[in-house]
Amino acid sequence: MNAGISPLLTNVEAPPTVATEPVLGVPLAITDYEATLDWIDAAVAAEHRGYVCVAAVHTVMASQEDPALHAAVQGADFTVPDGQPLVWALRALGHPLEDRVYGPELMDRACARAARTGQRFFLYGGRNQGALVELTRMLRLRHPGLKIVGGYAPPFRELTDAEDEAVALEIKRSGADVVWVGIGVPKQEKWMARMRDRLDTPVLIGVGAAFDFHAGIIPQAPPMMQRCGLEWLYRLRQEPRRLWKRYLTYNPRFVIGFARQFARGRSRS
Template sequence: MEYIENDFEPRLVSGIPVHSYPKEVFLSYLRDSIGSDRKKRHICITNTESMYYAKRLPDFKNYIKTSTFSLCDGIGSVIAGKFQGQKIERFNGPDFMLACCDYGQEYGWRHFFYGGREGVAEQLVDNLMQKYPKMQVAGTFCPPFRRMSNEEKSNMLTEVKNSNADIIWVGLGLLKQENWIAENKELLNIPWSVGVGAAFDFYAGTAKRAPLPFRKLGFEWLYRLILEPRMFKRNVNSYQFMFSAIGDGIKNLGK
């Protein structure tokens, strides 16, 4: 089935768009665009922490609004949407990446993996290839933990552009990965850019992902908090947005 971008109306949570469709809709749209116009697009993986920053950083809010798809990542967004009369389905970043790696085998999609600590992207690719043996890998790049020189950045962009990738997965963490995509998307010869954060570490085996029961119940955040106490501040930001959005929904119900 062919789609045009205007076919996809987002649900709004405190003014922030989130798209909620069956995963087959997203995947078939990627398939059609990769096989035809190859216009440069990006997908935002949107959770309550993303929404917290979107309310405070205009450029980041614009990044979400200009994404072809804003996918719901996390139970907090579902709860916030429910109080505002919006039914939203979750399709988080790690699951979306696996779905694309699997689905794209049939269509020869080429994947580029940008990010992670040294060796993480390569281990990620090895693990994914065991799971999806027909997956095509266009390349990997691990950026240094410092500002790249102009020459280094030029060489990196050349490497990525020459990879003939269809999707670039960027694992630099929230805000940094979205800023990287916003800055470089138009310079790359790649139809789709997606920031997926911790997915690199999950599938490389350098960080533990929550067991399936936690994920189904929406408690993946709790599992990560137990293993990584540094996540506490991020969860505070997420809850601040969620409770604010719930309050907005309750107020609107009374009008």
């Protein structure tokens, strides 16, 4: 059993199956922060080998156009609703979720819990090695006792098979219980699907821009904008050249697509 398991967690059975509801073809988990963290603990205790996706509207819509991304999302143990519009969609479908499971917040809460339990984390991602070092420093300052046992900032290109094997060996040697993956959609989902069978680490979690947020490279949207589902607008103002197409194309298509899904559901009821 991994050393990072909480001494209070004695159930080593497989982690529970998480209930889901499809939104435009993507099964979204009916869950919250605490249930997700409990699932991670159970997966580590059972030495399970799985991965978790964190989805905003971008992920849902891009998966309709990218078969490899779609397969990676479908292959996950579950996908949490990261974007506020996805929470609204799930509520419309009859699931009274109180909040989304926002990737950066999930990572921060997991760090707080791991600082108590001794779970070991590996960080895969970051803009460069310097940014990864700063992320590690910030997380350790915020959560004294947190065990970050390794990290790797990949280049902005596809890794060769030999490079993938070297990374897999580094992660194995680290003894990590969880690998946090922050290389953005769709790279992180495809990486987790591709690397899952090469790694002994129980849980891989893709959290996108969380690395940049926690390292202090990019500021997060104000809480009010997040609650109103306007985080996309805040980020668009920060990085218009990179994000304009994503938001101005996918957001309207999501609204139209979900309206059709909702209407079909009502007609059958």
